[in-house]
Each structure stands twice: as C-alpha cells, then as structure tokens.
Amino acid sequence: MTRTRPTTSSRRNKTLAILAGGTLVGVAVTATLAAWTDTEWIFGGDGAGGPGIGTSTFEVVQNTAAPFTDPEDFVNEEENPGGEMTFELAALDLSPGDEVYAGVSLQTTDTSISGDVELQPAIPADGIVQNDPDGLLYGALDVRVATADTAFACEADAFLAGAGTEIIADGDLDSAAATAEQTLAAEAGSTQFYCFEVSLPDDVTVPTGFDLDDLMGLTLAPAWEFASESV
Template sequence: MAAGALVVGLGATYTLATWNDSEWVWGGADGVPGVGTDTFEVQQNTTSPFTDAPADWADRETNPGGGLTFTAGAISLSPGDTVYAPVALRTTAESSSATVTLREAVPAAGVTAVDEDQDLWKSIRVTVYTETRTTPAAPTNACDAANASAWGVPLISDVPLDTAAPATQTVDAEAGSTQHYCFALHLPTTLQPGVAVTALDDLQGRTIAPAWEFRSISG
C-alpha cells in the first residue's frame, strides 16, 4: 500500500505558494494632512479717524460695501470744494498676503442718486493717497485738507471717477501690515468735458453715490 501511494503521489501537480507585499504612502505626516488650500481674506476699516478695534474691521464683498465717512460738506459741495475720506485694508490673522488694485468708481448698488445725464458724476475729480504701515499703526497723516498732501505722491490724481489706479499695493500676510487710503473728491470751478449742462449752476441740487472696488488676489 505504501508503494501504490507513492506512485499516485508522483502523478499529482503542485504549485508553490507566492508571497505578497504592499507598500502605501499618503499625503501628510505625523497624523496631519499634507495637502490643502490656503486661507485668503482681506478686510476693510472705514473709521475716521482710524481706530484698530476688532469691531472696526469687516468683510464687505459686494457693492455698495462699507460707507466712507467724508469730511464736512460732502453733500453740499460748491465749486472749488474738496472733501476727504479714509479707508484701510489688511488681511486676516490666518490669511496669505494680498495684491490689491483699486478699480474705477461705479454707482453704488441700491442707492438712488439724482444726477440727470450723470453731469455731476462727470464733473467730480478724485485723488487717492496711500500709505503702508505696520499693523496696527494709524496713518502718519490725517486724511483731511490740512494733511492729505503730506501722504506723498497720489495713487491717482485729479482724474474722473471712472479711472482705475494703474499701480497695485501689497498687503502682508496674517494682518502684518495695514494699507491706508485717503480719498479726495473735488468739484472743479470750470465745466468738465462731456457734461450736458452749460453752467456750473446747473449742477446744484444733484447727488451721486460712487462705489469703489479694491480687487485683491492672494500673494
């Protein structure tokens, strides 16, 4: 019986078992994900004079945005008058840096103005001064008639409202700097190109509501 069993065994087919080994990798280390998205958020501050309380900073990402506080007389301009208003920008504490471009003015959404043929809009000239300060420092000079010119070379100077700024500003990451802007709106003593009126007196009793976008991209 032993010999017969041996003959049967020689006629069988055997396969040697294979060994398996897998290696895995993942995007991260020490239990922390290694792939994700950056945080990017710019906030504005329209206090006048500038203050740096947490409640003074806000996100207002749609037109009309935050209201600028102009110096006295903004709603009752006479030819030759100039009024001023500040605004400041910074990133949030978790944000990457930002490159900011001031766009041209457009009518404020949801605000009714009285300005036939946009003649007052076409007449107003805007100048914007700017200064970068280490957060949370206030601007070196006040945004008013006595001090605005000391801000230095304007970003835009004595141009129509529908003029975008040609240069950009950089706002540091993690609220590391504050970009200050000083808007100056001026009503000239002479008629401006493109207006339908034939005398400055025809601009009396009109109102406009310009809104500006600070368009930011992450740095």
C-alpha cells in the first residue's frame, strides 16, 4: 500500500487545532500576571510593643481605722452595709442629750483619676440585725458631718467655728444629705477626712401614739453612701 506523507501545511494546521483545543500533551501553558501585590499593617501601641489605647481607672477607697491615714487600711467597700465605722461604746447606751462620734477617710487608688464625692442620707444597713421595728429611733436621731482635707480629731470640737472643718450635713438622721461635694485628687494624691456625730436630742419627740419610753432599748445600724464621680 502506498502511503501519502502529509504536507507541511497540513501538519501545521493540525498542530494549531490541537493547541486551540488545549489537548496538546507535554507543552507548557503560560499565565499572565497583571501586577505584584503586597500588604502593610499597623497598630496603636505604647512605644514598647504593648497596647496603646485604653480607658482610665476611677476607684475610691475608704479607711475606718483611726487615725485614718495608714495606706494599708484603705479598702474597697461598694455595697451596703460597707465598711464598719465604729462609734464609741456609749453609742449603744444613748440618753437624751448624748452624742457620739466616728470617722472615716476617703481617697482614690494609686492608679485612679480624680473625682468628686457627695454624701447621701442614711438608710438602714443591709444584713445587720436591728431592733427598731417602728422606725422610732431612726426618726429621733440627729446627725452632723464635718470634713476637711487634713486630719483632725473626730470629736465635739470638730464642729466648732474655727476648727478648720466644713459642716456638710446637719439634720435628721433619716434625711440629712451633704450640702457640698469634695474633690479627691488622682493617684491617692489627697485624703478627705469625715467625722460623723450622731445625737439623741434633749427635746426628742416621737410620733403620735408612742411614748418617749418606747425609744428605750432600741438599736439601729445606719449606712451612708458616698456617691462618687470621676472628673
């Protein structure tokens, strides 16, 4: 049988057809790269590899241990009844005309920004067993609060003119609120001292239907809140 060799032209056309169909084996097919790509990232840091953005801290702490200045005695008490401010032993044995005293101091923590504090009226302490079912003793007592940004003796003289203190509350125990707020410096930079005077007046009165004798033998645990706000 005589075979006919394909012409150069026919071989070329067959090759182009195979390439067009993508079926040519062993022949590399190249891709087109449009452009080089790259990325860059940044973050807000502190200059030493740590986080560079955050929030401030505002925290007020209290000290009920005389002389109210030892840094180790400042603690955080944010819920009623709070820290225990101890009045004199005579406070459980009041007679008309008696008054008793107890103190506390406030400051910010060493990582806190500054803030203002304002004393709120007394309310009964949570979780403390008290014997004042009709609220007679609560309604009969008076309270005064003196304050200063330097330490002072918490006693009757603290309420005298020229004592260097400011009287910020004076009235019935169940309603007397502060008439001024105090500023605490940042980072424990200042200490505010407070002296509470609780008294049973000579001219104490009781509601209709009760006698003065009904005040005898009662007990009460008042709690005060210092509402604070950063500045």
